[in-house]
Amino acid sequence: MPGITEVAALAKVSTATVSRALNGKGHVSEATRRRVQSAAYELGYVISANASALATGRTKNVGVVIPFLGRWFFSAVIAGAESALLERGYDLTLYNLGGGRDERRSVFEHFLLRKRVDAVIAVCLQLSADEVGHLLDLGVPIVGVGAPLPGLRTVGVDDAAMARVACEHLIGLGHRRIAHIGAERDSAPPTGRLLGYEAALVLAGLPTSAALCTAADPTLPGGYRAAQTLLADARARPTALFAASDEMAIGAILAAHDLGLDVPRDVSVIGIDDHELSAFFGLSTIAQFPAEQGRRAVEYLMDELHPRGLVPVPVLPLRFELVVRTSTGACPD
Amino acid sequence: MPGITEVAALAKVSTATVSRALNGKGHVSEATRRRVQSAAYELGYVISANASALATGRTKNVGVVIPFLGRWFFSAVIAGAESALLERGYDLTLYNLGGGRDERRSVFEHFLLRKRVDAVIAVCLQLSADEVGHLLDLGVPIVGVGAPLPGLRTVGVDDAAMARVACEHLIGLGHRRIAHIGAERDSAPPTGRLLGYEAALVLAGLPTSAALCTAADPTLPGGYRAAQTLLADARARPTALFAASDEMAIGAILAAHDLGLDVPRDVSVIGIDDHELSAFFGLSTIAQFPAEQGRRAVEYLMDELHPRGLVPVPVLPLRFELVVRTSTGACPD
DNA sequence: CTGAAAGCGCTAACAT
DNA sequence: ATGTTAGCGCTTTCAG
Numbered sequence: 001m002p003g004i005t006e007v008a009a010l011a012k013v014s015t016a017t018v019s020r021a022l023n024g025k026g027h028v029s030e031a032t033r034r035r036v037q038s039a040a041y042e043l044g045y046v047i048s049a050n051a052s053a054l055a056t057g058r059t060k061n062v063g064v065v066i067p068f069l070g071r072w073f074f075s076a077v078i079a080g081a082e083s084a085l086l087e088r089g090y091d092l093t094l095y096n097l098g099g100g101r102d103e104r105r106s107v108f109e110h111f112l113l114r115k116r117v118d119a120v121i122a123v124c125l126q127l128s129a130d131e132v133g134h135l136l137d138l139g140v141p142i143v144g145v146g147a148p149l150p151g152l153r154t155v156g157v158d159d160a161a162m163a164r165v166a167c168e169h170l171i172g173l174g175h176r177r178i179a180h181i182g183a184e185r186d187s188a189p190p191t192g193r194l195l196g197y198e199a200a201l202v203l204a205g206l207p208t209s210a211a212l213c214t215a216a217d218p219t220l221p222g223g224y225r226a227a228q229t230l231l232a233d234a235r236a237r238p239t240a241l242f243a244a245s246d247e248m249a250i251g252a253i254l255a256a257h258d259l260g261l262d263v264p265r266d267v268s269v270i271g272i273d274d275h276e277l278s279a280f281f282g283l284s285t286i287a288q289f290p291a292e293q294g295r296r297a298v299e300y301l302m303d304e305l306h307p308r309g310l311v312p313v314p315v316l317p318l319r320f321e322l323v324v325r326t327s328t329g330a331c332p333d
Numbered sequence: 334m335p336g337i338t339e340v341a342a343l344a345k346v347s348t349a350t351v352s353r354a355l356n357g358k359g360h361v362s363e364a365t366r367r368r369v370q371s372a373a374y375e376l377g378y379v380i381s382a383n384a385s386a387l388a389t390g391r392t393k394n395v396g397v398v399i400p401f402l403g404r405w406f407f408s409a410v411i412a413g414a415e416s417a418l419l420e421r422g423y424d425l426t427l428y429n430l431g432g433g434r435d436e437r438r439s440v441f442e443h444f445l446l447r448k449r450v451d452a453v454i455a456v457c458l459q460l461s462a463d464e465v466g467h468l469l470d471l472g473v474p475i476v477g478v479g480a481p482l483p484g485l486r487t488v489g490v491d492d493a494a495m496a497r498v499a500c501e502h503l504i505g506l507g508h509r510r511i512a513h514i515g516a517e518r519d520s521a522p523p524t525g526r527l528l529g530y531e532a533a534l535v536l537a538g539l540p541t542s543a544a545l546c547t548a549a550d551p552t553l554p555g556g557y558r559a560a561q562t563l564l565a566d567a568r569a570r571p572t573a574l575f576a577a578s579d580e581m582a583i584g585a586i587l588a589a590h591d592l593g594l595d596v597p598r599d600v601s602v603i604g605i606d607d608h609e610l611s612a613f614f615g616l617s618t619i620a621q622f623p624a625e626q627g628r629r630a631v632e633y634l635m636d637e638l639h640p641r642g643l644v645p646v647p648v649l650p651l652r653f654e655l656v657v658r659t660s661t662g663a664c665p666d
Numbered sequence: 667c668t669g670a671a672a673g674c675g676c677t678a679a680c681a682t
Numbered sequence: 683a684t685g686t687t688a689g690c691g692c693t694t695t696c697a698g
Contacts, residue, residue, distance in 0.1 A: 338691080387692075387693095388692045
């Protein structure tokens with residue numbers, strides 16, 4: 001493995017010039033720049049990230065912290081972030097909190113602190129004050145994605161607005177008994193999606209009730225069970241279900257089928273996410289774009305890391321979009 | 334951020350001793366070791382990974398390369414690897430090849446080469462000769478997971494054996510017309526799972542036929558479509574479906590339902606993986622344990638990195654296990 | 667068992 | 683525009 005010295009020798013310049021030529025910093029004449037570049041290429045020179053990091057204090061590496069692996073949303077965020085980072089020559093190191101309290105502590109107390117990362121992206125994290133403290137101690141830019149983090153800049157869509165749009169779609173179809181599947185009604189703080197659901201009903205002059213809110217695991221089986229409960233009683237049955245995520249919504253569709261109900265003739269179902277399986281199930285939903293959110297988080301961090309102008313890129317509200325498929329239809333009467 | 338010098342000063346020893354005490358290398362008296370440790374603790378000292386890496390040539394970081402993000406299997410492998418690495422003080426940096434040819438090239442030609450990683454884990458990768466070359470050029474230990482890589486040590490289960498056990502379960506239930514959903518029959522090289530399927534049929538004296546093999550995308554919709562084709566013709570209908578993955582198998586179950594068929598009364602379905610959703614769908618399957626595979630890959634690498642004895646840990650065949658749920662039953666007749 | 671000192675490979679003043 | 687020269691923060695001979 002050739003080092004910068006070999007390149008310098010071949011190009012007949014000093015190592016400093018090699019460094020400048022290869023990093024595009026400082027002034028180097030076109031001629032020498034070319035000479036250096038071809039020397040580097042010829043030798044198959046690759047910079048030692050560590051040496052460079054030690055000298056500059058920048059690692060070209062960002063840490064991504066996630067609650068656990070395997071949820072579609074997280075994967076998509078990571079994929080978006082990863083690709084945005086790659087473009088900029090950055091690595092992504094992954095910190096998965098899914099392994100229990102000890103691993104979690106370990107990540108915050110040891111791993112993140114080793115000056116390995118120039119910045120961190122916290123995906124859908126709910127952190128203790130201590131943990132936020134550790135994060136801030138790093139002294140590097142931090143951005144949250146998908147979940148508002150107290151005291152940290154967060155990229156994400158407006159949960160309440162998404163939920164409202166979803167429910168307004170249902171209301172527009174004539175539904176008046178609309179159930180909510182998702183977080184507990186009295187969870188503190190209440191989730192944005194539940195708030196949006198309630199707001200939509202209230203604005204439409206519809207009654208909300210505890211009976212219409214069913215708490216569920218944020219998974220397909222969770223949605224299935226919740227919908228089973230909700231749809232069991234033919235008399236009091238809601239005509240539409242709003243699920244706070246597509247996975248739950250898909251579970252709800254399956255539950256309706258198993259109860260012999262037709263979707264959307266007997267009951268409409270809408271979710272949030274536009275999960276990869278939603279199209280297959282014909283699920284109407286509010287698409288959010290997690291890969292874009294990951295990408296956006298990176299852009300924000302890069303702006304902090306390499307301020308390019310006086311005006312920092314404002315963190316725009318992220319887009320979402322109603323996608324109408326076949327799981328929602330006019331209210332039966 | 335205190336450095337090693339501050340710790341040395343507080344403990345009234347040299348930086349060399351601090352280094353030795355904290356790394357457990359070389360001889361340090363119990364007394365000073367304790368002194369150093371409490372000094373380090375008191376100052377909240379965390380080693381600079383970069384400086385250490387530069388000095389030792391070891392980064393305590395392993396690269397994990399995956400074809401793309403978001404498949405259950407990959408996530409599980411990564412989670413297993415991540416947790417095993419964490420225990421050993423290693424970081425995991427993720428290289429996602431899912432972003433198109435350019436990103437892929439970039440990963441192999443630039444990113445992996447920066448001496449950032451002490452080892453690499455290649456998850457389910459199909460690599461060109463060039464890419465394998467780049468990997469080998471790194472001069473670091475490499476291990477594949479889940480897909481045999483020419484010239485590289487690979488951790489994984491025996492695909493053919495898994496498929497055989499699955500099909501033998503079906504055969505044991507009396508099924509004689511068993512279809513295969515998965516890879517193309519004439520793909521080169523043929524997949525282990527297809528081979529295992531054929532072997533099981535042949536061993537049982539059952540005929541195999543092109544009509545029973547349906548190529549499918551390795552996804553839920555892929556399995557759905559394949560099963561639709563297979564089950565469409567009531568006369569020639571197979572009584573059992575073997576899908577090469579649970580996602581396809583779940584799609585097949587859904588297809589059967591939509592055709593008005595009962596599973597398993599009219600048709601049995603079995604998959605491979607024990608996907609997180611399989612239990613919900615009552616899918617019989619062959620469980621493999623991806624997290625264990627990730628963990629195993631790490632153990633193998635650590636053994637190469639820190640040879641502890643003369644005998645390298647042999648790479649044992651990885652376990653798998655038939656899980657019988659409700660999607661398989663006796664052959665109707 | 668401990669300390670002094672020479673790097674690891676690169677970058678960033680500071681000179682020229 | 684380019685070269686010289688200190689480091690970046692740690693590890694590791696080599697002495698003592």
